[in-house]
Amino acid sequence: MTDIEKIKQVIKEDILINRLELEDIKVEDIEDNTPLFGEGLGLDSVEALDVVAGLEQFFGVKLQGVSPQEFQKHLYSVENLAQFVVAKGGKIAS
Numbered sequence: 001m002t003d004i005e006k007i008k009q010v011i012k013e014d015i016l017i018n019r020l021e022l023e024d025i026k027v028e029d030i031e032d033n034t035p036l037f038g039e040g041l042g043l044d045s046v047e048a049l050d051v052v053a054g055l056e057q058f059f060g061v062k063l064q065g066v067s068p069q070e071f072q073k074h075l076y077s078v079e080n081l082a083q084f085v086v087a088k089g090g091k092i093a094s
Contacts, residue, residue: 007059007082008032010092015054016078020047032079040077048075055081059090 001009012027016036020043034040036051043051052075055061061084063071074084 004082004086006092007085007090008078010058011054011078011081011085014058015051016041019054020050030078032082033077035077036075051075051081055085055090058093059085059088060093061085061088061090 009027012030016022016030017025017027022041025041030041036043037048052063055063063074066074074080
């Protein structure tokens with residue numbers, strides 16, 4: 001499993017499913033490019049803040065100084081989040 005695949009796994013399992021307590025959803029139900037909001041997983045703004053806190057906890061990545069447009073782009077999907085973590089040099093916390 002590549003680093004990006006491991007990052008996506010942590011985002012799906014640890015942040016989206018466990019942290020947000022999405023009991024009805026399994027890791028394999030979440031496609032990498034499924035929108036996290038609206039028609040996709042249907043997350044709300046409170047859950048978005050929880051995702052951001054999870055990124056800080058699991059990868060040491062912060063979103064301070066990111067414009068609202070960039071913020072929206074990064075939070076669009078698991079793929080976008082994983083690319084953001086890699087671009088910011090985030091590492092999986094052991």
